[in-house]
Amino acid sequence: MINKTLCKFAWAGATSTMINTFRPCCRFPLDENNQYPTTDDVLVQGESAFNNSFLTKLRQDMLAGIKRVECTKCYVEENSNIVSMRQKGLQHFSAKAIDKNFERLEFLEISLDNLCNLECRMCNSQFSTKLKNRDMILARNGLTQYQPKSVQYKTLEIMDSLDLNDLKLIKLLGGEPLISPNLITFLNKIPHPENVEILIITNATTIPPSFILQKLRMFKSVKFDFSIDGIFQFNDYQRVGSNFEKSISNALQLAQYFPNTHSVHSVFSSINIIGLDASVNWLEKHLPFSISIDIVSNNITSPFYAPDWYKEIILEQIPLSNSFHLFVKNLFADKHRYDEEKWYQFLKFCKITDNMYATDISKINPYIAKAIQDVNVS
Ligand code: SF4
Numbered sequence: 001m002i003n004k005t006l007c008k009f010a011w012a013g014a015t016s017t018m019i020n021t022f023r024p025c026c027r028f029p030l031d032e033n034n035q036y037p038t039t040d041d042v043l044v045q046g047e048s049a050f051n052n053s054f055l056t057k058l059r060q061d062m063l064a065g066i067k068r069v070e071c072t073k074c075y076v077e078e079n080s081n082i083v084s085m086r087q088k089g090l091q092h093f094s095a096k097a098i099d100k101n102f103e104r105l106e107f108l109e110i111s112l113d114n115l116c117n118l119e120c121r122m123c124n125s126q127f128s129t130k131l132k133n134r135d136m137i138l139a140r141n142g143l144t145q146y147q148p149k150s151v152q153y154k155t156l157e158i159m160d161s162l163d164l165n166d167l168k169l170i171k172l173l174g175g176e177p178l179i180s181p182n183l184i185t186f187l188n189k190i191p192h193p194e195n196v197e198i199l200i201i202t203n204a205t206t207i208p209p210s211f212i213l214q215k216l217r218m219f220k221s222v223k224f225d226f227s228i229d230g231i232f233q234f235n236d237y238q239r240v241g242s243n244f245e246k247s248i249s250n251a252l253q254l255a256q257y258f259p260n261t262h263s264v265h266s267v268f269s270s271i272n273i274i275g276l277d278a279s280v281n282w283l284e285k286h287l288p289f290s291i292s293i294d295i296v297s298n299n300i301t302s303p304f305y306a307p308d309w310y311k312e313i314i315l316e317q318i319p320l321s322n323s324f325h326l327f328v329k330n331l332f333a334d335k336h337r338y339d340e341e342k343w344y345q346f347l348k349f350c351k352i353t354d355n356m357y358a359t360d361i362s363k364i365n366p367y368i369a370k371a372i373q374d375v376n377v378s
């Protein structure tokens with residue numbers, strides 16, 4: 001019987017987003033201790049780079065039934081009656097997962113580049129070219145973690161150093177992949193598109209041109225995960241530059257071109273989490289898509305850094321009837337640690353970005369609006 005820690009992503013998956021390293025899946029944190037194989041390792045060694053000491057130890061731990069902290073979110077999902085990414089991987093991949101060695105690349109999650117047309121508040125310029133100016137202003141105002149970044153992506157080169165013949169699933173991200181000039185070159189590099197399911201994470205702001213749609217039709221299946229962060233004002237405030245109604249209309253159109261079980265993925269920060277219940281209810285009622293959610297955990301917009309009074313308000317507003325009640329409750333139980341400094345930086349962030357974009361947070365979140373009243377920005 002397969003134990004409850006074994007995950008086939010560790011034997012068959014590789015995720016490379018903007019930081020020029022490879023992880024088994026997107027849930028692994030950034031590489032603060034320089035443990036993951038780098039892009040350069042992969043360019044030189046190909047897939048054998050996935051047998052470095054960190055990933056080998058990970059597989060050994062999984063085989064031994066040892067729980068890994070990086071996998072907490074999957075364990076929380078499983079304890080909250082949500083099918084976890086780990087469980088989906090067990091069904092999807094044919095890797096045997098019997099010893100410490102990487103087996104074969106069945107799953108690749110990759111960012112084409114960071115070209116994007118939005119300036120989402122919980123994002124930064126590593127992911128979106130549009131956020132360079134905002135990050136420069138934030139850094140100048142003392143939020144130094146927002147230094148504008150220029151990232152060199154080597155996605156197309158990487159594709160030439162990997163054996164792509166066993167690929168079953170690609171998860172494609174950007175920036176916004178549907179506007180990337182690299183998209184068609186990337187798709188042309190897949191040797192057996194008829195065997196590959198492709199999952200595209202898109203902000204649903206655009207419909208790609210017909211030559212891209214034609215190319216996508218050569219794949220076994222095409223699935224979209226539409227990044228829409230709640231309904232109406234909650235989405236539009238957080239995802240600066242987007243329009244909820246237009247995104248929904250584009251999503252429905254893309255779903256007509258490619259019939260499949262598409263999904264909406266909503267990310268909730270301290271800003272829009274107050275709309276989580278209303279958003280989930282609306283999305284579940286009105287769309288023919290599955291709905292998933294996530295809560296920002298890796299930057300100052302995370303509600304896990306909020307003071308207890310705000311945590312209580314958040315949890316009170318998500319009733320038992322909400323599909324994600326247990327998930328949110330368990331995540332807060334696991335991750336919430338009030339951080340005074342980060343919370344203050346977040347409030348400052350809200351004030352600066354409201355000034356920058358001529359927006360008004362009181363229109364979507366009266367609690368944060370009140371909290372920023374006493375925050376001074378020059
Ligand atoms: S258990 Fe979850 S977090 Fe861990 S490698 Fe698998 S999918 Fe990723």
Ligand code: SF4
Binds near residue numbers: 174
């Ligand atoms: S659409 Fe994605 S990459 Fe672009 S700004 Fe938003 S979160 Fe960042």
